[in-house]
Amino acid sequence: MSLAPGWHPVALSGSIDPGTSAGTHLAGREYVVWRDNSGLAHVWEDRCPHRGMKLSFGFVRGDHIACLYHGWQYDTAGRCRYIPAHPDLEVPATITVPVFATVEACGMIWTTTDADPDRAAPPPGDGETVPVASLHAACGTEGLLDAVRAMPAAPFVAGTAGWELSQVGGTLWRLTVGGDTLLLGVQRLGDQRSALHVAIEGSAAIYAGAGQAHWHAWIRALRHRLGAGPAVGARPAAAMAEAV
Amino acid sequence: MALVLYNYDLDENCYKVRLALSMLTIEHEIVAVNAFPGKEQETPPFLAMNPMGTLPILKDGDLTLFGAEAILAYLSRSQDGSGRWLPADGAGFALSMQWLLFAAGDLSVATRARANALFGTPGDEAALRAGARRAIGAMEDAMTVNGFAGQDWFAGPAPxxxxxxxxxxxxxxxxxxxxxxxxxxLRKWARRFRALPGFLTMPGIPDYH
Known part of the structure; x- marks a missing residue:
């Protein structure tokens, strides 16, 4: 299973606090998303080269992430800088973790595995956004988008616009409903696993609180629809149980 | 006479009580029970205190209590002068009870899933895991919505x-x-919880985070 070229959302920006980490997947491969204490986000391969432990189980200290097993610390370039069992050792430069280009846009953290020369521009969007939540589903990204298309939605802010879903580019979609605009980041976790990262394109003054709760209810209804199965194609019962 | 907790270190229900004793700074004694592999909690002296043969059990003088959530309720009502750990107002009390009953009921599938994974106790692994996922998903939804309202804890503005x-x-x-x-x-909530005074870990919970 290979990853499509371009940028992929891996989390809502607000889901990763400074000094914390979380694991995720892209096309079946494991990644760690972490934010250093200065607030900068990083996406790496989720594997300590020492014993293969997931770095997402580790802990952040300043601008280093450390493995939970033996405390090996890596700097923001992915290079090992400190091995607690050998505190005086000048750590060889060959001990590194693969790191991937990471940007924040549209209220989400994005990464790409494309090499520098053929890397497309990251998703546009430096306007204000308000996070809602990320939905995880036991289906592919097309099934997820089909469910979105079939899902009725009412606006939080009334407006003249009807319902419209449009692809901004690659994995980013924009859903307009009445006076509301939602940004949808579609993440391919694996063959039959996907995530939808939902942020409101608008100001916190309008949407913080009740507006977020309004769209969270829509995500729950969408999840219910995905769990119900037939509307988006038959899936094994075990896979549906995972869709909670 | 001090409170006595009959405890097994790897039992997460015992851990709930150890947490509360520490966070509420309550003096107590701990009696170690050979739950695995000895199943000592299912022998007559323990069945006399809890006929269901589970841990934890708390003794306070003549009072004997079993079930972690009941013990937490007792500790907060009898030992917590501030009253904040089990609020007295209608909504705060009912929401606390709702989540305490959820912990003892719907969420207990997680305890069974863990026992199945760690100790090989019987059960359908896939069904247990799916059940635990559903209950934890309900917690995630609740804390997501609480977060929209600026509420950091399950049952109100304070833990x-x-x-x-x-x-x-x-x-x-x-x-x-x-x-x-x-x-x-839940990651954010757990991080806040870990920062509370008196927090302690149990085997399986890293000291580092």
Missing amino acids: TIADVALFPAFVLSRDFGVDHDEYPA
């Missing part, structure tokens, strides 16, 4: 024994194959 009762199942969920990746609101 209660409901948070204590819910914490172990989430933080130990990797033991039965449920990762924390999909639960950002």
Whole structure:
């Protein structure tokens, strides 16, 4: 299973606090998303080269992430800088973790595995956004988008616009409903696993609180629809149980 | 005479009580029970205190209590002068009870999933894991919505024994194959919980985070 070229959302920006980490997947491969204490986000391969432990189980200290097993610390370039069992050792430069280009846009953290020369521009969007939540589903990204298309939605802010879903580019979609605009980041976790990262394109003054709760209810209804199965194609019962 | 907790260190229900005793700074004695492999809690002296043969059990003078959530309620009502760990107002009390009962009921599938994974107790592994995922997903939804309203805890603006009762199942969920990746609101809540005065870990919960 290979990853499509371009940028992929891996989390809502607000889901990763400074000094914390979380694991995720892209096309079946494991990644760690972490934010250093200065607030900068990083996406790496989720594997300590020492014993293969997931770095997402580790802990952040300043601008280093450390493995939970033996405390090996890596700097923001992915290079090992400190091995607690050998505190005086000048750590060889060959001990590194693969790191991937990471940007924040549209209220989400994005990464790409494309090499520098053929890397497309990251998703546009430096306007204000308000996070809602990320939905995880036991289906592919097309099934997820089909469910979105079939899902009725009412606006939080009334407006003249009807319902419209449009692809901004690659994995980013924009859903307009009445006076509301939602940004949808579609993440391919694996063959039959996907995530939808939902942020409101608008100001916190309008949407913080009740507006977020309004769209969270829509995500729950969408999840219910995905769990119900037939509307988006038959899936094994075990896979549906995972869709909670 | 001090409170006595009959305890097994690897039992997350015992851990709930150890957490509360520490966070509420309550003096106590601990009696270690050989639960695995000895099943000492299912022998007559223990069945006399709890006929269901589970831990924890708390003795306070003539009073004997079993069930972690009841013990948490007792500790907060009898030992917590501030009253904040089990609020007295209608909504605060009812929400605390709701999540305490959830911890003892719907979420207990997580305890069974973990026992199945760690100790090989009987059960359908896939069904147990799916059940635990559903209950933890309900917690994630609740804390996501609480977060929209600026509420950091399950039953109100301050931590209660409901948070204590819910914490172990989430933080130990990797033991039965449920990762924390999909639960950002619970990750943040667990991080806040870990920063509370008197917090302590149990085997399976890293000291570092």
